[in-house]
Amino acid sequence: AQSVTQLDSQVPVFEEAPVELRCNYSSSVSVYLFWYVQYPNQGLQLLLKYLSGSTLVKGINGFEAEFNKSQTSFHLRKPSVHISDTAEYFCAVNTAGANNLFFGTGTRLTVIP
Amino acid sequence: DTGVSQNPRHKITKRGQNVTFRCDPISEHNRLYWYRQTLGQGPEFLTYFQNEAQLEKSRLLSDRFSAERPKGSFSTLEIQRTEQGDSAMYLCASSFGRRVAEAFFGQGTRLTVV
Numbered sequence: 001a002q003s004v005t006q007l008d009s010q011v012p013v014f015e016e017a018p019v020e021l022r023c024n025y026s027s028s029v030s031v032y033l034f035w036y037v038q039y040p041n042q043g044l045q046l047l048l049k050y051l052s053g054s055t056l057v058k059g060i061n062g063f064e065a066e067f068n069k070s071q072t073s074f075h076l077r078k079p080s081v082h083i084s085d086t087a088e089y090f091c092a093v094n095t096a097g098a099n100n101l102f103f104g105t106g107t108r109l110t111v112i113p
Numbered sequence: 114d115t116g117v118s119q120n121p122r123h124k125i126t127k128r129g130q131n132v133t134f135r136c137d138p139i140s141e142h143n144r145l146y147w148y149r150q151t152l153g154q155g156p157e158f159l160t161y162f163q164n165e166a167q168l169e170k171s172r173l174l175s176d177r178f179s180a181e182r183p184k185g186s187f188s189t190l191e192i193q194r195t196e197q198g199d200s201a202m203y204l205c206a207s208s209f210g211r212r213v214a215e216a217f218f219g220q221g222t223r224l225t226v227v
Contacts, residue, residue, distance in 0.1 A: 099144075104155050
């Protein structure tokens with residue numbers, strides 16, 4: 001069985017400050033990892049993904065994430081946030097051979113002017 | 114191509130009525146997925162098609178739910194005898210090839226059952 005834990009349901013941060021959104025997963029098989037962003041009343045947009053190779057993954061809008069196999073984590077980071085980054089962020093896993101994504105419960109990032 | 118398109122964007126219906134949603138995937142994508150997202154939760158997998166074949170259904174897909182993808186193009190998701198617990202955002206995604214990693218999501222249909 002697989003699971004995804006997003007440790008923080010809400011993260012407020014001041015504009016231009018750095019941010020880290022945490023994600024931990026559990027799986028007995030190898031995984032692919034993803035971060036999606038969802039703006040109000042919108043669908044999901046892929047920020048970045050880890051499939052293999054370098055554990056540091058860079059995505060759109062200045063976000064990056066690091067896959068840490070020993071800690072089963074895939075935390076999302078941005079060195080300087082903008083007001084426009086205010087949204088819901090979802091971590092997701094796909095296990096080898098599975099045909100669907102398994103999502104965490106989301107973290108609401110609020111950027112304060 | 115403008116991406117995955119879902120219609121309608123919003124639907125309000127009375128309990129007990131039937132509703133149908135449509136998803137138009139990216140044209141060359143052979144795989145299509147439906148997810149449900151309730152308030153404050155992440156999306157949950159409902160079902161998946163490869164071309165016109167429905168290959169997987171989750172236990173969330175009760176017998177009141179049915180999905181089709183005729184001719185392997187657009188897909189419809191129908192809910193019969195709607196219940197208040199069906200209120201959610203229904204998301205469609207599509208991908209090309211065998212990996213869900215490349216899936217693109219539509220903007221969703223928000224269903225409210227009153």
